[in-house]
Structure formats: C-alpha cells, structure tokens
Amino acid sequence: MPTILITGANRGIGLALARSYVRDGWRVFATSRKPDKSPIEGIETLALDLTCPASIKVLKLKLADIPIDILWNNAGVYLDKNQALEQVDNHDWLRSFEVNCIAPIRIAEALVENVILSERKVIAFTTSKMSSLAGNGVGAYAYRSSKTALNMAVRCFEQDHKAQGISCLLLHPGHVRTDMGGPEGAIDIDTSVTGMRKLVDQINPTSRTEMSRGIFDYDGSNIPW
Numbered sequence: 001m002p003t004i005l006i007t008g009a010n011r012g013i014g015l016a017l018a019r020s021y022v023r024d025g026w027r028v029f030a031t032s033r034k035p036d037k038s039p040i041e042g043i044e045t046l047a048l049d050l051t052c053p054a055s056i057k058v059l060k061l062k063l064a065d066i067p068i069d070i071l072w073n074n075a076g077v078y079l080d081k082n083q084a085l086e087q088v089d090n091h092d093w094l095r096s097f098e099v100n101c102i103a104p105i106r107i108a109e110a111l112v113e114n115v116i117l118s119e120r121k122v123i124a125f126t127t128s129k130m131s132s133l134a135g136n137g138v139g140a141y142a143y144r145s146s147k148t149a150l151n152m153a154v155r156c157f158e159q160d161h162k163a164q165g166i167s168c169l170l171l172h173p174g175h176v177r178t179d180m181g182g183p184e185g186a187i188d189i190d191t192s193v194t195g196m197r198k199l200v201d202q203i204n205p206t207s208r209t210e211m212s213r214g215i216f217d218y219d220g221s222n223i224p225w
C-alpha cells in the first residue's frame with residue numbers, strides 16, 4: 001500500500017487530497033495544527049505546526065522508518081490578500097516566508113529519509129502561479145515573494161538530493177474555491193485535486209527530469225518561472 005503525507009490537511013485542498021488518496025486505498029497521514037478528530041475514516045491525523053521546529057522534530061520521530069511515497073507540502077498562508085504595499089505588516093511578510101518557503105523545506109529535510117525508503121520518492125510542493133516572475137501580476141508582495149522563494153529553495157533541495165532519485169514537483173492548484181481562494185475562484189476543489197493527482201501519480205524514474213523543470217498548473221500546462 002503506497003503512503004502519502006499531506007500538510008494542512010484539515011481543510012481546503014489538503015483535506016480534499018487526503019480524502020481522494022484514502023478513497024484509492026493509500027495509507028494517508030494528514031497533518032494539521034489541531035488534529036482533534038479524524039476527518040474521515042482511514043486517515044491518520046498527526047499534529048504539525050509548520051513553523052515550530054519542535055513540532056517537526058516530533059513528527060520525524062513518530063514516522064521513523066515509515067516509507068513515504070509522496071510527501072505533499074500543501075499548507076500555506078496568504079496573509080496580504082487584497083492589501084496594498086503600505087498595508088502589509090512586516091510581521092505578516094516574514095510569517096509568509098516562514099510558512100510558505102522555509103517550513104516546506106524544513107519538513108522535506110526532516111522526512112527525506114522516509115521518502116528515500118519509498119518506491120515513488122516524490123516530494124510535491126504547492127506553490128502558486130502568483131510566484132511566476134514572468135507573470136505580470138501586481139500586489140500581494142508577501143505572498144508572491146514567499147512562493148517565488150519557495151520555488152528556488154525547492155530547486156536547491158532537488159539538486160542536493162538528485163543522487164537519491166527524489167522527484168521534487170512544484171504545482172499550482174489553480175484558482176480554487178477554498179477559504180484562501182474565495183468564492184470567486186475559477187474551479188472547485190475536486191477539479192484541482194483530480195488535475196494535480198494526474199501529474200503527481202504518474203511520476204516514475206523516467207518522467208522525473210521532465211517533471212522537475214518548471215511549475216505545473218493543475219491541468220498539466222507549464223507555467224514559466
């Protein structure tokens with residue numbers, strides 16, 4: 001039975017991913033800050049505050065020696081939504097970097113041995129189209145810059161672990177109707193999850209190099225850096 005660990009899996013896209021994989025017979029670890037109850041039968045919930053190093057350490061110890069086929073760094077924050085630069089608090093900007101860029105890499109670092117032990121050896125990172133330097137977006141300084149930084153950090157992490165056969169993927173889920181995306185989102189959660197799974201689930205050693213270049217939209221199209 002393949003195993004996946006998904007961060008931020010108590011709501012939004014993360015929860016839908018967990019539901020989808022458990023339905024398909026995967027062993028699913030769903031992390032959240034307050035895992036008081038299992039959202040769905042079969043899902044194993046684990047506590048994880050992304051920005052707390054002690055919390056990451058405890059998670060690492062709990063999962064020792066368990067192979068993880070897909071580690072999906074999904075959790076994220078969009079603290080400066082609809083804010084102009086003058087409204088963005090420095091604390092929120094730093095917090096965005098902490099949650100969106102530093103934490104996913106620290107989690108990947110902590111669980112890399114679990115991924116190496118697995119057959120698929122995939123680490124997926126949910127970034128955003130808003131991170132693209134080639135895009136012409138405006139505003140959202142904290143969110144955009146934290147996700148652009150994530151893209152670079154992922155490329156560094158991948159280079160560091162090339163020899164171990166790990167595939168690192170950067171995925172844009174689309175503009176999705178969640179708490180973050182809002183009701184104005186272009187697609188529903190299931191469309192996003194189905195699309196991203198098509199990309200992630202087909203990763204094998206031969207598709208590795210191709211998938212490792214660039215950011216992939218949920219529909220499989222390539223988003224320029």
Ligand SMILES: NC(=O)c1ccc[n+]([C@@H]2O[C@H](COP(=O)([O-])OP(=O)(O)OC[C@H]3O[C@@H](n4cnc5c(N)ncnc54)[C@H](OP(=O)(O)O)[C@@H]3O)[C@@H](O)[C@H]2O)c1
Binds near residue numbers: 010075126128173181
């Ligand atoms: N929705 C979109 O249109 C869209 C577009 C592009 C990219 N994305 C990306 O897709 C991912 C999922 O987004 P979503 O729309 O599902 O967002 P969401 O509904 O707001 O859910 C965000 C998740 O991240 C978790 N999280 C935030 N800070 C955390 C922390 N410090 N420790 C642990 N968990 C934390 C939240 O947990 P709590 O419940 O504890 O807060 C929640 O589970 C994010 O990385 C986001 O940037 C979304």
